[in-house]
Amino acid sequence: MLRDVLTGGRQGMSRETVFKAAATVLGAIAGAAVVDGFLREPFQLDVTRLTIASPWLPTGFDGLKIVQLSDLHLHHISRAYRTAIDVIRRERPHLVVITGDLVDRSEETSACLAFLAELRAAAGAPVVVVPGNWDHRAFPTKRSIAAWHERLQAETGIRVLANQNVVLRRGGDRMWLVGTDDPYFGHADLDASFKGVPDTAFALVLTHAPEAFEELAERPAARLVLAGHTHGGQVRLPFVGAVRVPSRYGTRFARGLFKLGDTFFYVNAGMGMSHLPIRFLCRPELTVLTLKKPVAVARSV
Template sequence: MDKERISRRSFLKHSLFAFGSFGVLLGMSGAYGIFGERNWVQTTTVKLAFRRYPPSFAGVRIVQFSDTHIGKYYGLNHLSKLVELLQRQSPDILCFTGDLFDSNQGEVTEDVIPILSQLHAPLGKFAVLGNHDMRLGADRIVAILERAGFTVLVNASRSVQRAEGNIQVVGVDEMFYGNPDLPLALKGIRDEEFVLLLAHEPDFADTAWEYPVDLQLSGHSHGGQIRIPFYGSVFTPDLGQKYSIGLYSFVGSDFHVYTNRGIGTTLYPIRFNCRPEITVFALEPRLT
């Protein structure tokens, strides 16, 4: 009986220790996700070759950022540091794929204009709107981005010229609250021209791959924001579930979609195993 009591006490002692250790580990993980990883921006370089990519654009650096969600948990000081980091990438073309402000815990402020105006890209700064931008008022966000030097593409395209070649940067309207019209956006573009598509929601790729589009850049999903090892994302939003993170290719097609993990957070100010991301695309012409 004494041995049995000792055994029970030992089991209880070890169980309490185990639960306590788990609680400490959980607390440390939460602190890391809130105060560490959430502010630890990763720069990812993606190298791809395309048949329609013009030789004169070889070496051009296309830099993407997305989903800043400026608000309670991502302020102007964070944005200033991000701008410095983006400029260190020496972008030739700069692409923002939506959700400038957070509609849940933020409000629109023109104070971002002088900060975003410090971004320089000799071949252009382009943007599309996200679902949070639409909730806060599309016209207000478009005005802020344009005053900061961005060309906002809503079912529209812009030709970018370099030497004897050119590419087309195309942007579609947001899917939840807007009316994305890719045929309208592609109107007048020749079949032989390289098309870089900006679409906030990555699952728009199911539409885009049927058109003469080469590369789609998206955001929206935050890569899941919290990713459990060997499991994946705890949650991904609607229209960001099929192509939620990173690079995807399509069988029998040159078309690719890349989903950037975004910069800020929404709902909860935490990232785990899913660092905020800047993406640098180094594209080349494919000869065969």
Template sequence: MCRDVLTGGRQTMRRERVLGATAIVVGALAGAAAVEGFLREPFQLDVTRLRIASPSLPPGFDGMKIVQLSDLHLHRISRAYRMAIDAIRKEHPSLVVITGDLVDRADETAECLAFLTELRAAAGAPVVVVPGNWDHRAFPTRQSIAAWHERLQAETGIRVLVNQNVVLRRGGDRIWLVGTDDPYFGHADLDASFKGVPNTAFALVLTHAPEAFEELAQRPAARLVLAGHTHGGQVRLPFIGAVRVPSRYGTRFARGLFKLGDTFFYVNAGMGMSHLPVRFLCRPELTVLTLK
């Protein structure tokens, strides 16, 4: 009887020690994850470099370098945004594009305009923006968002494309730059966006969210599509990836390079954050794409 009591007591003490040690380890991991997600990663920057080869690219655009940013959600110009400006200055791009969600609120535009002005000067190249769903939240009427775009262009020299396209020329060659309005809230009009674009052309398409990927893949001219919106999931877990992505595709197009038919799609993980000020295993991203 005594032996049974002693043995049971030892086992209980052993279990308590194991549970205590486990709690300490779990607590330490949770604390480390919180520091990483809230205090470190949001202020760092990943630079992703890609070469996109297409037989449809006119020879004059071989080697064209495009820098993509997305989802600024700009409240203040933090270290990550400073790093992005420095990276752009060093890259000497031919074109800089920003695929939506510049601001969250109409009263937070001053920092955004200051950042974009500095970015435009650092780029030494054209900068083009398309709207995102948070831009429409900040400016919910057609008149207010049009006024915001007009102000943005006037104060920064940046071009805003809203269901429009422009021709880019190099020597005797040309490609089309197509910019859609936000597809997540249903503002994208692909017919208007591609108006006048020949089916045989090479079109670089800027759109905020992956919502229109399958429709864009049916457009013969759409050779490369750049998007954002997903924040890469913003919180990613080892072996699992993005926990949640606000998209009709779920996590299918959370971030990275994809191909549907003959069209390449790239989803940038974005610079900023929404809802919670956290990024875990998903640092802010600047993408450098070289066309071949």
């Protein structure tokens, strides 16, 4: 009996030790995750490189290099934003695009304007932005957001496209650059955005959120669509992925490359953060996309 008591005591102590050790390990993991999510990842930058091959790409645009940023939510220019400017300077792209959510509040525009002016100078190429839902929150009236866009263009030399399109010319060929207003809050007008764009054209479409992906896939000219908004989920878990994405599609288009019909879609994970200043397993992203015509393979007879 005494042996049973002693044995049970040793087992109890063993279980207690195991529980304490497990709690210590879990606490350490949680602490490391907090440090990583709040203090490390938001200041780092992932550079994603993609080549998009499309048979509809005009020959003159073969090799066109595009850099995409999204969701700046800029309060101050941190190390990740400095790194982005350095990458853009090295890459020497033909075009830089920013797919919405430049600012959170109307009184916090100075850092954004300074960053965009520096980015424009570093790029040495056209820079185009489209509005996002947070831009409309910061400037909630038509007059206020129009004034913001005018100021943005005047002070930085960056072009704003909101339900508009422009023609790009290169090597004697034409390509359309289409920019929608924010679809998340319902400001996108696809008919206005594609006005004058031939169905047979190659259109690069910039839109803030994935909300209009299925409608855009039905537009014959929409060959490549770039979006953001999701922040990649901002917090991702191993084996689970994005915990939550503010989209009618849920986590379906959280981040990365997709294809619907003949249209490619890319969702950038964004630079900034909203609601909570955390990124976990989802660092800020800069995307370098190169457009190519498919290589014809000769068939033997």
